[in-house]
Amino acid sequence: MKYILNFLFLIWLVPLLGFSQEKKPKPNWQNLDLQADGIPGMSTEKAYEKLLMGKTGQSVVVAVIDGGVDIHHEDLKDKIWMNSKEIEGDSIDNDENGYIDDVNGWNFIGNAKGKNVQYDNLEVLRLVRELQPKYVSVLPSTPLGEKERRQFLEYQKMNTDYMRKLQIAELTERAIKEFKNHVDSIITRIDKKNPSIGELKKYKPKNKLERKALAMMIRGINDEGDFSKFYEDLVEGVDHYEAEVNYHLNMAYDPRSIVGDHYRDSKERYYGNADVKGPDALHGTHVAGIIAANRANNLGIKGIADQAKIMVLRVVPDGDERDKDVANALFYAVDNGARVVNMSFGKAYVKDKQIVDSAVRYAMQHDVLIIHAAGNEGQDNDANANYPNRNYVDSLGLNMGVAENWIEVGASNWKYDETLVAEFSNYGKRTVDVFAPGVAIHSTVPESKYKDEDGTSMAAPAVSGVAALIRSYYPKFTAAEVKKIILASVVKPSQKIKIVQDKAKKKVLLSDICITGGLVNAYNALQLAEKLAVDK
Structure with a gap:
């Protein structure tokens, strides 16, 4: 998702992740x-x-x-x-x-x-959800025992982290979908599913964001050698951030009932299936x-x-x-x-x-x-x-x-x-x-x-x-x-x-x-x- 993240950098001028442009290694390089x-x-x-x-x-x-x-x-x-x-x-x-x-x-x-x-959720959300009923109304001045005070401080820290992750995920999801919309719009106008660099360079962008999207598409072809690979990364990026917002960080979502185990019994061994x-x-x-x-x-x-x-x-x-x-x-x-x-x-x-x-x-x-x-x-x-x-x-x-x-x-x-x-x-x-x-x-x-x-x-x-x-x-x-x-x-x-x-x-x-x-x-x-x- 390096191109997508670089596009977000262009929008917000925030270095979410700094990837450099590199050539590909030899096949089987790890061996x-x-x-x-x-x-x-x-x-x-x-x-x-x-x-x-x-x-x-x-x-x-x-x-x-x-x-x-x-x-x-x-x-x-x-x-x-x-x-x-x-x-x-x-x-x-x-x-x-x-x-x-x-x-x-x-x-x-x-x-x-x-x-x-x-x-499934991220663990930080699951822990916040578990502790929230007990501590959501507690103030720093509320008298608590030593164990509860320690747990309350942990809850505050986790809740802050959770809210930060959720905010970033929501902002990123909107930006990456906007990026994809620009890409799809350019592809529709060019009327090519797998355009070449030459075809993209002939296209006249409609606005500043479309010009930036066009630049990222050209860079994607340069780095990947093929537009389809760049687009595959883009779709994966959209799917990832949708999952972040809808599942990983969604307080209302909890899929554990699907498994049907006694979840609080950590020593339970026999549940699941052979798939x-x-x-x-x-x-x-x-x-x-x-x-x-x-x-x-x-x-x-x-x-x-x-x-x-x-x-x-x-x-x-x-x-x-x-x-x-x-x-x-x-x-x-x-x-x-x-x-x-x-x-x-x-x-x-x-x-x-x-x-x-x-x-x-x-x-x-x-x-x-x-x-x-x-x-x-x-x-x-x-x-x-x-x-x-x-x-x-x-x-x-x-x-x-x-x-x-x-x-x-x-x-x-x-x-x-x-x-x-x-x-x-x-x-x-x-x-x-x-x-x-x-x-x-x-x-x-x-x-x-x-x-x-x-x-x-x-x-x-x-x-x-x-x-x-x-x-x-x-x-x-x-x-x-x-x-x-x-x-x-x-x-x-x-x-x-x-x-x-x-x-x-x-x-x-x-x-x-x-x-x-x-x-x-x-x-x-x-x-x-x-x-x-x-x-x-």
């Missing part, structure tokens, strides 16, 4: 090698050519906790986990695990009749392809881990995921044999961290490695909350230790210069472990299609793929050892990187914003794994 290809990818292809040739790995189950996966995609259909103890479509819980017909995983945001949640695709599987399908798209079928793309099998756990709606569902997806993944769990989601607020912590502990006890995306706010996670995370807390929010087998991932760019860290990526010297490719990542999307996407959501599965490779070809290594191998084998750039910190642009070393100061590298990781396996 290329810095020395051989001049691209700071993960050297995956080099690893297959020089380290894995002639070797056979074991099948390894990777749970993708996300918004659903198109399990029939041409590049994924042979890479989906199958529950061999379950018989598809017989409406019987054959393996008696509490989930009927869970052949490929489970959907925790649907009901037993097959109806699914597509949109692992759901109504919008774009994000989860893209994530799954990065990890495991078929490398040998001469179709589409090449995933990272040739022996990975994707267990699909649908938890993330269009909106914020719910803690209860995240916890249950983790419990399910562990109980059904996942060795790596990818979690490409996150939020700024949390309702029930203790139940998620209990599931994370369970995963740690069962030798499962969790890979989590650091988030896309361009913020320092050392100073800003981002959930879920590896820190265990008690009911008062006091620190109770950390989950050791957890890797937090930021997103890197394809240029090996000061723009190496993606401008949207969160970072943190104490909270983010590594960076991995997360810009213009070409991967699978529903209906056997492919698309480029940006985000730490794309960087996390890159690391999950490397973890799956190690667990496949060196299955004796524990989750803790796999993590150690990944972190010890990173590529450490020496140049300084541009970031925005405290609203100011800075240049820092990667080691200043990341625990390892490095980029994940599959070749280095497998080379180190081989050495350690020999020495073991």
Whole structure:
């Protein structure tokens, strides 16, 4: 949506998001090698050519906790986990695990009749709505106990944040729709569905805003190479901000009744349905392809881990995921044999961290490695909350230790210069472990299609793929050892990187914003794994 946001900049002179005009990277850049290809990818292809040739790995189950996966995609259909103890479509819980017909995983945001949640609120709204009846009429001078006073202050802070988000969403929705109206008007007058730059330059704009819209259309073709791709981004932008206003931040909207669970019972485990695709599987399908798209079928793309099998756990709606569902997806993944769990989601607020912590502990006890995306706010996670995370807390929010087998991932760019860290990526010297490719990542999307996407959501599965490779070809290594191998084998750039910190642009070393100061590298990781396996 970079062109749309730049258009809003032209209207309000407010830098909502500063994207630069860049050329596209080489295909499959995330798997290329810095020395051989001049691209700071993960050297995956080099690893297959020089380290894995002639070797056979074991099948390894990777749970993708996300918004659903198109399990029939041409590049994924042979890479989906199958529950061999379950018989598809017989409406019987054959393996008696509490989930009927869970052949490929489970959907925790649907009901037993097959109806699914597509949109949900942001967590900040849900928390404000819960506390509002108690505190909406309370004044700062109202006598309160210590616990209530603390909760009241939290409510005030959350309500202010909620109102700010709602105001921005409403203003942006109006602006982006106005922009689209200008674009549609120009297209109608030109009478071309996919106009060229030459055809646009011949058009005489009717007013100042139409002239600005025309300039953005021309820039869109220059950057994307095709007007249709620019227009696709525009439509996605309209859909996104409509969802913000109508669902994410709409106080009157609450879809949880669709699921039919006892929502306040955090320990309830058995609800949902077997529809692992759901109504919008774009994000989860893209994530799954990065990890495991078929490398040998001469179709589409090449995933990272040739022996990975994707267990699909649908938890993330269009909106914020719910803690209860995240916890249950983790419990399910562990109980059904996942060795790596990818979690490409996150939020700024949390309702029930203790139940998620209990599931994370369970995963740690069962030798499962969790890979989590650091988030896309361009913020320092050392100073800003981002959930879920590896820190265990008690009911008062006091620190109770950390989950050791957890890797937090930021997103890197394809240029090996000061723009190496993606401008949207969160970072943190104490909270983010590594960076991995997360810009213009070409991967699978529903209906056997492919698309480029940006985000730490794309960087996390890159690391999950490397973890799956190690667990496949060196299955004796524990989750803790796999993590150690990944972190010890990173590529450490020496140049300084541009970031925005405290609203100011800075240049820092990667080691200043990341625990390892490095980029994940599959070749280095497998080379180190081989050495350690020999020495073991």
